[in-house]
Amino acid sequence: MKTTKESVFEFIQKQLMTNSDFKDGISTKVIAEYFQLQRSNVSTLLNELVKDERLEKTNTRPVLYYLPQKEAGNELNTVGRVMIGTDGSLANALQVAKAAILYPNNSLNVLVTAKPGSGTTHFVYTLYLYGKEAGVFSESAPIYKINCRHYKNNIEELDEKLFSPKNIEDSLFAKSRGGLLFIDNAELLNSTEKSRLSEFLESGLLFSEDRSDFIDANSTFLVLSCGPNGYNEFSQRMSMVIQLPDLASRPLSEKLELINYFFMIEANNAKKNIEVKREILEALLLTDFPLNLKGLEMEIKRACATACVRVMDDPSSNIEVTLSDLNNEVQKSLIRARTQSTDLYEQLGAQMLFIYDCHEESQFIRYHDTPDLYAEIRSQYNELSKRGINTDTIHNIINNHVTTLFKKYNYYRSFNDEYDTEQLSKIVDPKIIRMVSKIMDDCKNELQREIQPQVFYGLCLHMNSLLTLQLNQSRVDDNQM
Incomplete structure (x- = not known):
């Protein structure tokens, strides 16, 4: 069990990295109020942490406590701790990432290989945050992402955005100088683009189409991602290679953390508490999702959105996710619960109901890149209510609307055009x-x-x-x- 001192230290780390209100440090008062402790006792703990060189403090009044600069350079303390699997399945990946970012003079470019939906974008965004924490990137350093899969049928547009062959100053390589450029699904680049990429990896230079001009983009930290099939092609050109685990290879404890995290995100987004029975968590834990983390996330999002419709006309009600809100394949996975009852009990204990509080912030950093699904649902519901349509009819319409929204926002795109x-x-x-x-x-x-x-x-x-x-x-x- 964690000591109060450790709990206080982890709370400080989380707030300093995720809450802009504490960019200059955090006071004794804030910590005392959060933990409901006497300020004198908190002050003693903080001074012990300063003595241990885990914190530093200002000479101002009130005194503010902050992480020492050397902390960022030596350990993946803050960012690492807000990623699920830091000390488990992601330990090796984070160690390679740390070495690449902190390499003297210039960070080493990185290749990330993973199966679709394994959390590559979130991982890369975490590298960017760590680069800022470590002082490798400035606070205003740019980050750009381009997904080659979205341009599969429009290679010319991809070429223009990525390399801008006629005006290289407009290329993403130029715009990303001093920051991070993330090229997702790089195996889908054509042969000419791969040739230009290889030239950049060797020299740090990007040439115009007619080779009459070039820019030095050595300060661009380049991250490529590819599926397992592209590993051999790119691994020979890049010295730092990170292989992310798929969901099936991660331990049950990490899967439960991910499930809790995704439910917490949905509670925050829906602005309602979410109630989930034990059997739902068991089903999600036991399901093999072909789309890995993305598949798990989308299943939880869809189930919560469907359940949300039932309580749209009662603002005070919690969202109750039922087994029928999950798809058939997830429901069928409960057949395996009997044979894995010991493992499930180890993770869930005897608890039969789990409630995710919409007012409680998740402890993990999230890379936001999806629209507000619940705002769309609320907007549609309000519009139908104004027309005087009865509740049952509204529920049927909104349920169809949820399906339409998932198609509209292409929640499942990028994963449907390869044979698994x-x-x-x-x-x-x-x-x-x-x-x-x-x-x-x-x-x-x-x-x-x-x-x-x-x-x-x-x-x-x-x-x-x-x-x-x-x-x-x-x-x-x-x-x-």
């Missing part, structure tokens, strides 16, 4: 997957067009059903495949 054969192989015979893949390749070549992954998955499942139909309780022999 690893996940598929858990339910479909690998021989069938290989056979359908060959058929898909032949069709694409013959028709000269791309075929959506949904068709691939549908064919695999359909063929699997046909060939494993238990007539006479027997499968099709292998030599008949």
